[in-house]
Amino acid sequence: MAKIGFIGLGNMGGPMVQNLIKAGHDLVVFDLSADAIKKATDAGAASATNAADVARGAEIVVTMLPAGSHVSSVYLGDQGLLAVAAKGTVFIDSSTIDVETARAVVSEAEQAGMKMVDAPVSGGVGGAEAGTLTFMVGGENAAFEAAKPYLDIMGKNIFHAGGAGNGQVAKVCNNMLLGISMIGVAEAFVLAEKLGLDGQTLFDISSTASGQCWSMTSYCPVPGPVPSSPANRDYEPGFTAGMMLKDLRLAQTAAQGVKAATPLGAQAAALYSLMEAGGHDQVDFSGIIKLLKGTL
Numbered sequence: 001m002a003k004i005g006f007i008g009l010g011n012m013g014g015p016m017v018q019n020l021i022k023a024g025h026d027l028v029v030f031d032l033s034a035d036a037i038k039k040a041t042d043a044g045a046a047s048a049t050n051a052a053d054v055a056r057g058a059e060i061v062v063t064m065l066p067a068g069s070h071v072s073s074v075y076l077g078d079q080g081l082l083a084v085a086a087k088g089t090v091f092i093d094s095s096t097i098d099v100e101t102a103r104a105v106v107s108e109a110e111q112a113g114m115k116m117v118d119a120p121v122s123g124g125v126g127g128a129e130a131g132t133l134t135f136m137v138g139g140e141n142a143a144f145e146a147a148k149p150y151l152d153i154m155g156k157n158i159f160h161a162g163g164a165g166n167g168q169v170a171k172v173c174n175n176m177l178l179g180i181s182m183i184g185v186a187e188a189f190v191l192a193e194k195l196g197l198d199g200q201t202l203f204d205i206s207s208t209a210s211g212q213c214w215s216m217t218s219y220c221p222v223p224g225p226v227p228s229s230p231a232n233r234d235y236e237p238g239f240t241a242g243m244m245l246k247d248l249r250l251a252q253t254a255a256q257g258v259k260a261a262t263p264l265g266a267q268a269a270a271l272y273s274l275m276e277a278g279g280h281d282q283v284d285f286s287g288i289i290k291l292l293k294g295t296l
Helices: 013-022 034-042 051-055 068-075 099-111 124-130 141-154 166-194 199-206 241-257 263-277 285-293
Strands: 003-007 026-030 060-063 090-093 115-118 133-138 155-162
Touching: 003 013, 003 051, 013 026, 013 034, 013 060, 013 124, 013 141, 026 034, 026 051, 060 068, 060 141, 068 090, 068 099, 090 099, 090 141, 099 115, 099 166, 099 241, 115 141, 115 166, 124 133, 133 141, 133 166, 141 155, 155 166, 166 199, 166 241, 166 263, 166 285, 241 263, 241 285, 263 285
Parallel strands: 003 026, 003 060, 060 090, 090 115, 133 155
Antiparallel strands: 115 133
């Protein structure tokens, strides 16, 4: 049994905590939401009064925070996690943040005598609840090996992507591709409908032809062909348009930093920003089809 600290008990972090508790570990948690803390303590976790107290005496600390600025403020400074934790503590940051911040914080952790990985996730709330998340992990080999037993509890597919920050690189590249492909699939279904071809027929053809992709066969943006897709629940989110836009913006920031040409990524970000501007950022990202149809 390990003593694990966990900071950030939102839609993803909360279920991840539950799985660590079920595996028999001793959890101390912190979040700004009293309701989120109560769910964790009802399941058997102890609560801390602040983020720093989570790290005191912990062997492993997991963070799941909204943005790079939050990660920096929680980890760094006189009362940051790195200042109060014992040397040798293993830190797992599962936030999705910018590559530069991820690398900077891991560097500070290593200089402080800690082991740390950036380990953003894919798989949504369902994957967090089921313990089947995909973790894309950046960091030194020793840090990865120290973190992996705990990642295995929370996830099914654990990939070591290389050095610090490479987990974030993998995440933003994957999600940029996902955002682009979803728009392409949505455009195809909109065009087919206007030309008199029903969605099921297009799905039956394209899902077995060269247009096949995950956005079509696993997350189809029209109701019917894939019963589990959000299109059959009025686009109730598994992964919101707002979260997709966050990742697309991170990808654009990274691309600009290394002068990489990502014109389709930029266009995808522009389209999802229209959903945000219209107040539809909590709609599932596959709901972009409604924007294209003019029904959002």
